[in-house]
Amino acid sequence: MTGALGRRGGRGVGADRGRPAAGPAPGAEGGARAPDAPLLVGTHLGHTYRGLASPVLADISLEVRARELVGVTGPSGSGKSTLLSALGLLLPPSAGRVVVRGEDAWASRSAARRLARECFAWILQNSACLEARTALENVAVALLCQGERRNASVVQAADALEAVGLGERLGAVAATLSGGEPQRVTVARALASGRPVVLADEPTGQIDPAGTDAVAAALRSCATAGRAVVVATHDPRVARRCDRVVELDTVALGRR
């Protein structure tokens, strides 16, 4: 098993029931670090939102390597989004450390911002899109912001939308998409971005079973291509495809 799970306190983290990852990913990351060194490490992560009496996350440790697809499950409110936000550097955790590509992410605010920009592709729970722009433009932004030219970006964006079954809706304005379509747009955006770590928060919450399978397959192929994927999900179709699943438990935090 490549993923190490800390169990300090013993109850913050559920069973690891995944299968082993597909081995080390040579060349998946640069630098002098060992080829199978984890891309993303969270150690003893804890978080208490301001105004809440008890922590939402307590003592969670997690390592993710390239080529791994790691699931995070748990009931609503168990802190899946909070864990992903902490790992993805959107939220400074109130306890613990996040190490990205061997670098202590919160060493400085600018380091956190740089790593967040360079390493993570987000599929957010609310499918945050540029509402006034088309599906194609929404996906192209992920490439344009990396210095790509518009023509090349648009071609790759169209491919990514095709991959999630939105090939017919390229020119549709995001605000006019149905409930599930923006979710696929953000999945396509993450696929196209090429960032080494994909963080997916309920990427299939509003998608039909066939679409769910397509998204799960897309995430799987991201991992196969050498990226690391962390996916928070309620959906067994997605969880089944994960190498490992981290289960968060509300009872453990004494919140009931």
Add this chain to the structure above:
Amino acid sequence: MTDWRPSELVREILANLAARPLQSVGAALLAAAVLVGVGLSELSSATSIDATAAGLVASGSTTARIATTTGAALPAAACARLDGQHGIVAVGGIGAVTTVAAASSPSLGFPEAAAVGNLVGALSGGSSAPPGAGLVLSDELASQLGVVPGSYLDIGGRAVRVAAVAALGARDPFFGRLVLAPSAPVGTVQACYVQVATGEYASALPSLLGAFPGVSGLTISTVLPTTPGVPTPAADWAGRLSRFAWVAGGVVLGAVFLLASRARRHELAVYVVTGTRRTAVALLRPGEIDLVVSAGAVVALAWLGLFAVLGHGGWAPARAALVAVTRAALLAVATAPLGLAWMARRDLLTLLKERTS
């Protein structure tokens, strides 16, 4: 490259504007309307001040002051020769000014100057004493020194008769402290004052200009009467409220666009979470505002220019209006980056959860 290409960022700004055509055009029209308002308020006050000045000129209260830009003196005879020409009521020249003190009040120095021709008439509408008859004092100075016409003043050991007291300071406070010594039109004068008859200023101007052949740098300005409590056109101009119109217009536009930026915070957060550097995000929304305000400013400037050219106020007030509009637009554009500071108050996660629409 790990950042937007500048050309692509510009296209992105344009695409965001084009994605909301009604809002963008509406915002540009709003900017144009506010800027035209700024320009019109400037134009109307400039025009009304001009009209005041023109009215004073037309009502005959005008005295023209002829001098040179170089400070060179004018021939006194040429000045005196203007007397009696068409439309001219009274003419007089002023010689070099020296400071003298009366023995009765030695600490009080006051300027004395030779007065050629009917300088008193040209300045106050009264009539001058003949050369040698004594001094002419302003009423202000006469009451300060306690003298009346016929009194004698002891100036540096000379006993000099006060020939007349006149309201010399009516047109220029400087003359209110002046002692004039009427003298014959020989030698030179520093300036020549000409009082022009009602409505005759324009027709008298050619003879004023032609009176001093061979003198270079001749300037003719008008000395308007000052009435206590009534501002001169110059004071009016300096004190006009419309000179703050550009500040008001710029602040209003800046504030409106700032408020409008609030609805776009979610979108800017999406750019950040997709991997756009904050420096590039900082250009996205201000870039839109800059383009919208620029478009509005072009419309406003063109409209005001046309309005002025078509005869509403003329070029000088129009120029003041165009300057005010440009300033207002620049102020609005300068406040645009504040929209971003506003956005940065909330953390990214909160902004991402915020739903627009």
